[in-house]
Amino acid sequence: MRKLCKECRERPVAVNYYKDGKTFYRSKCDHCARGAKETRPLWALHGYKKKSTCEKCNYTSKHPEQFNVFYVDGDLQNHRYTNLKTICANCQRILQKEGVKWRQGDLRADF
Numbered sequence: 001m002r003k004l005c006k007e008c009r010e011r012p013v014a015v016n017y018y019k020d021g022k023t024f025y026r027s028k029c030d031h032c033a034r035g036a037k038e039t040r041p042l043w044a045l046h047g048y049k050k051k052s053t054c055e056k057c058n059y060t061s062k063h064p065e066q067f068n069v070f071y072v073d074g075d076l077q078n079h080r081y082t083n084l085k086t087i088c089a090n091c092q093r094i095l096q097k098e099g100v101k102w103r104q105g106d107l108r109a110d111f
Contacts, residue, residue: 005029054088
């Protein structure tokens with residue numbers, strides 16, 4: 001059984017070479033050995049977390065894959081919490097198709 005990577009401690013170490021029927025391993029996995037960068041989106045790196053309901057239509061889902069993060073002002077470098085909204089795939093398609101700026105629907109209490 002392979003050891004875990006010394007750097008990330010998540011993936012198994014990579015095979016270095018084979019000699020005389022014996023396998024020799026590296027100390028890091030392929031991902032860490034290549035120096036791969038963080039693969040999370042910038043909004044996640046800045047601490048924003050997707051919600052389980054759409055902030056446009058209040059759709060609720062058990063699966064977070066049905067939601068996307070929407071930038072209200074359209075600037076992908078603006079990662080303020082007031083600029084980021086969680087919307088469902090349907091609302092995202094409507095906003096892209098109509099080119100409508102963000103307009104909040106029914107008012108809801110914040111508490």
